Amino acid sequence: MQRIIVYMLFIFTMAKYSFGSGQTEPEYVLKAADDHELSYPTTQGLVYMAELLHRWTGGRIRVQVYPSAQLGSEKETIRKTQQGLIDINRVNVNPVTQIAPVLKVFSLPYIFVSEEHLHKVVDGPIGVKLLGELTEYGLVGLGYYDSGQRSFYNSLRPVRSPEDLKGMRIRVQKAEIMGDIVSALGAEPFPMAFEEVYTGLQTGAIHGAENNFPSWITKGHYEVARYYTVDAHVRTPEIILFSKKIWEEINETDRKLILRAAAESVPYQRKLWREHVQQAIAKAEEAGTMIIRDIDLEPFRKATSIVYEKHGKGLEDYIESIREAVQ
Numbered sequence: 001m002q003r004i005i006v007y008m009l010f011i012f013t014m015a016k017y018s019f020g021s022g023q024t025e026p027e028y029v030l031k032a033a034d035d036h037e038l039s040y041p042t043t044q045g046l047v048y049m050a051e052l053l054h055r056w057t058g059g060r061i062r063v064q065v066y067p068s069a070q071l072g073s074e075k076e077t078i079r080k081t082q083q084g085l086i087d088i089n090r091v092n093v094n095p096v097t098q099i100a101p102v103l104k105v106f107s108l109p110y111i112f113v114s115e116e117h118l119h120k121v122v123d124g125p126i127g128v129k130l131l132g133e134l135t136e137y138g139l140v141g142l143g144y145y146d147s148g149q150r151s152f153y154n155s156l157r158p159v160r161s162p163e164d165l166k167g168m169r170i171r172v173q174k175a176e177i178m179g180d181i182v183s184a185l186g187a188e189p190f191p192m193a194f195e196e197v198y199t200g201l202q203t204g205a206i207h208g209a210e211n212n213f214p215s216w217i218t219k220g221h222y223e224v225a226r227y228y229t230v231d232a233h234v235r236t237p238e239i240i241l242f243s244k245k246i247w248e249e250i251n252e253t254d255r256k257l258i259l260r261a262a263a264e265s266v267p268y269q270r271k272l273w274r275e276h277v278q279q280a281i282a283k284a285e286e287a288g289t290m291i292i293r294d295i296d297l298e299p300f301r302k303a304t305s306i307v308y309e310k311h312g313k314g315l316e317d318y319i320e321s322i323r324e325a326v327q
């Protein structure tokens, strides 16, 4: 099945591209990974990048997009990107914190108060500096995509306070900091690959998870975990990574083109993201799920402040700059 999708994608890409004039043999064929399906905004962002590069180079730089975790789950693809087995990789920042602890500033609970706040940070000097820090870990950061806010959802009961989370087994991404947030709130964290969450919820191996609205909907989690509490504990963005190993083989002019294509795909992805969030909420409401807003966040903030003591060490300057960016 996966093979068929890749093949169809390839045909689709070729059909699309073969109309261009001045078609040349590709000099680079870059593999791009995403764990969402083709229609999801992040994957579409990569497809847009591929189209721009194709157009600008007449097919000399070709990007092949592999959606739906065909190249592996996030933990694996991050490692493969470091090794140069995957060229471009769109992942969420949370699992990257396992290898690049500096990125934990994005995963600290309640550090971002709104989407505008996050945009101000990722679009400004802090965002650029953090991307630059990644070279130390064999990665080149090309840019950030929107991922909205991550909140808790579960199959047992409406959650309005940390008390309500007690005793629940909550799936987390493979990132220690995310597990610690869940523990601090009194629930039991359960690290698991994204691809396994639906079955986990369905069989009762886990009682809940945490994610943005579009992931809750597109992965079908809402069918089995219908209580969604908007606590927005993190607003960890998505990140576009490039393998440093491969980057070093690419000349300066082409690097600039790749960076430009990534930058131009950002507003494109953001627009699709906004639309997707609206569609996801409408679908959830139509399906009769319970979305709980207007909760008192103070007990959540208080309980998770301990996470700053463990994971915020050495990141004080970043934390301060992020807090200052609210005004």
Ligand code: GTR
Residues within 6 Å of the ligand: 035, 036, 042, 074, 090, 091, 092, 147, 173, 193, 194, 210, 211, 212, 215, 238
């Ligand atoms: C989504 C993100 C995915 C993956 C997933 C997860 O929001 O877009 O790449 O990180 O969360 O929870 O594993």
